[in-house]
Amino acid sequence: MSQTWENARPKNMDLTHLSKQSPIIIVGAGAFGLSSALYLALAGYSNVTVFDKQPYDKNAYSTAEGADAASADFNKVMRMSYGDELDYQRFAWDAIQIWSLWNKQISSSLPENLPHGLKPSDKIWYNCGFLRMSTDGSLSPFEESTLRNITREGLRSTQFVIGNKDDEKRAPFYFRKGEWGNKRDPFHRQRQGKSLAGVFDSSAGYVDASKACTWVMHICRQYGVRFVLDEKEGQVCSFTKSPAGNKTVGIRTGSGREHRSEFLILAAGPWTPYLFPAISPLMETTVGSVVYFRLPPKEKAPGLWDRFSPENFPVFAYGGWTKGLGIGGFPRTADGIVKIGYRGVKYTNYEEVQDKVTGTKHRISVPKTKYWPEPSEPAITKQAVQAIKSVVREALPELAELGIAGCRNCWYTDSLDTNFVIDHVPGDEGMMVCSGGSGHGFKFLPVLGKEVVNIIEKPAEKSAIAKLWQWRTKASGPKNGLEEGEAGPRNWKKQEMATEKDWEFDQKAKL
CATH class of the missing domain: 3.30.9.10 (D-Amino Acid Oxidase, subunit A, domain 2)
Incomplete structure (x- = not known):
């Protein structure tokens, strides 16, 4: 791994009640589970195991090969546009930097050093831009607030407002020949005499989700994370509790086997409420x-x-x-x-x-x-x-x-409010939930786990964005x-x- 990637490791990662050898179980090998596993491993935790009922090691998260999960997909939107939610905008910008780095690492790898489902010519991040096309001739309040916040961060040059004189004038110098014409009006509204208004975000694009998960699982394995991917052995059926019943201490799988944990992260995507119904109000x-x-x-x-x-x-x-x-x-x-x-x-x-x-x-x-x-x-x-x-x-x-x-x-x-739920389960020091992606979580795969580990380590010192994810009640x-x-x-x-x-x-x- 490059020095830039190594610098992304969380600092001061001594978890108060865990040793570096403590058994940590992660339930779910989607974006949230993979990111959590990666950053725990980067922090030196050597006994991290991910359980999932789908054989992602065999199907490379390919839907054509039977993978059936939100994180298994051709493409997911990568955007910075978050209106007034500045913390998400900044988090997305950080993610883009690592997506770009991972593209370079894949392209410079030897074929034999890549996992099944990836080859050096593959990209996982496509910076093709994101057009939010209005059909009523005007920008929404969301777009206006996005532009204000992106300008505040010094990134206004990445945004092109269609019809804005200054943006239209500089566009030909920013894009390849002919690219701006194709991407500002891909629906040919202008030639039909329809209104043309919207914002083109040149910093955005999409991520090949299936290949991205395959790549991150590969990195996790390099750092010692173990994966149990099987319809019986990997399927978590229930959680085991301490004698007092107030702490999660392991799982029971579809095969009937029990696995002990000192800490468990439930990152099962849409299966999270099914496995842990107590989360359903959130x-x-x-x-x-x-x-x-x-x-x-x-x-x-x-x-x-x-x-x-x-x-x-x-x-x-x-x-x-x-x-x-x-x-x-x-x-x-x-x-x-x-x-x-x-x-x-x-x-x-x-x-x-x-x-x-x-x-x-x-x-x-x-x-x-x-x-x-x-x-x-x-x-x-x-x-x-x-x-x-x-x-x-x-x-x-x-x-x-x-x-x-x-x-x-x-x-x-x-x-309940489109913010993730990433926090310790109240009254259970052995378990945390890492879920609630709300249709916009995948883009944060390269950075989410860093926050997860920090939440585990210092729950009372959450970052601004982690405070949005803490356990809450329905207003x-x-x-x-x-x-x-x-x-x-x-x-x-x-x-x-x-x-x-x-x-x-x-x-x-x-x-």
Whole structure:
């Protein structure tokens, strides 16, 4: 590892009740679990084990190979735009620096020194920019506050407001020839006589989530982290408690085996409330909807491959970040897949779950995936398909001509206020929760674990951003939908699922 990366290690890492050899268990090998494991290992803790029921070592977090988790994906947005939330903006900027460093480390590696699923020509971070396109001709208050905070940090030069004289004038000197024209109006609104307003963030882009997780697992292994990845041996079924019942001291897996811990980090993403129902007042498992469009072979449609390449096409939010239908998308992958997602409604799936420790039964939202006890078909809601189709018809008619090729439900955890939950469990010195990504957590994979370790070490001396993540209670009034409960309109069982017939476009565009 380079000296720059070594300098990212947390300093003064003597945890008051842990030795460097203390057994530490992390439940979940997604972004939060991997980052926590990495920084514990960097701090010298030599007995860190990560448990997960999915065989990520074999499928390299590839959804095509069966990986089914929020952290297993083609792409995740990497952005600094956070409105008035300056702490997240700064945290994202720090993450970008390490994403860039990791790209360099991968490209300079020998093929035999990289893990299954990665080769030196791969990138995990694509700085293609992020366009937040308004459709009403004006910037939202969110965009205005983002610009103020980015200017405050001396980074205004990375932002280009479409239609701003100064930004338009300097753009040709900042971008490659032709790039600005492609990325400022990828939906060809101007030629249609429509309003053109928005912000292009040149510091942003996307991360190849599956490859990123594969890379970080590789680094973790280099520093001695052990992984138990198996449907039985890696599946955590319950937690074991001390004789007094006030401290978590280990886990029991699907095979029936028990593993002792002196400290446990629960980072199970959308399975967190299922494993630990007591957390359900703070976070809720929800699902976002995704569709895929597959481009024809490159030799048959070179124009489309060029148009949707990361060099010419940005990550986008259509209608802006806080307005519109909640539609966003990405450039094509190396395999010619264009992904568009819908988060206008975050659906829930309520089931009865029994707390394995107390025996108490809860009605909480749980994931509905191939790893849920009752496997389900990958259908998304008709509402999501209709919203995506309406934007594609208007803004990307080339994709309407191709038609939807596939879909996916991506299960997350939403906290009650979209801030993560990363803190010790009250009254249990042997356990902390590290979850509640709320649809924006993956980008922090390179830096999150540093804060996790600092929270473990000095819980009374949290940083500004860590204070946002501390254990809290539900305030009065609506907070991110958690107040709706099972009776709310987002309940999965109340939705109409789309069929492949619903995927079809009534009037196909002409290429």
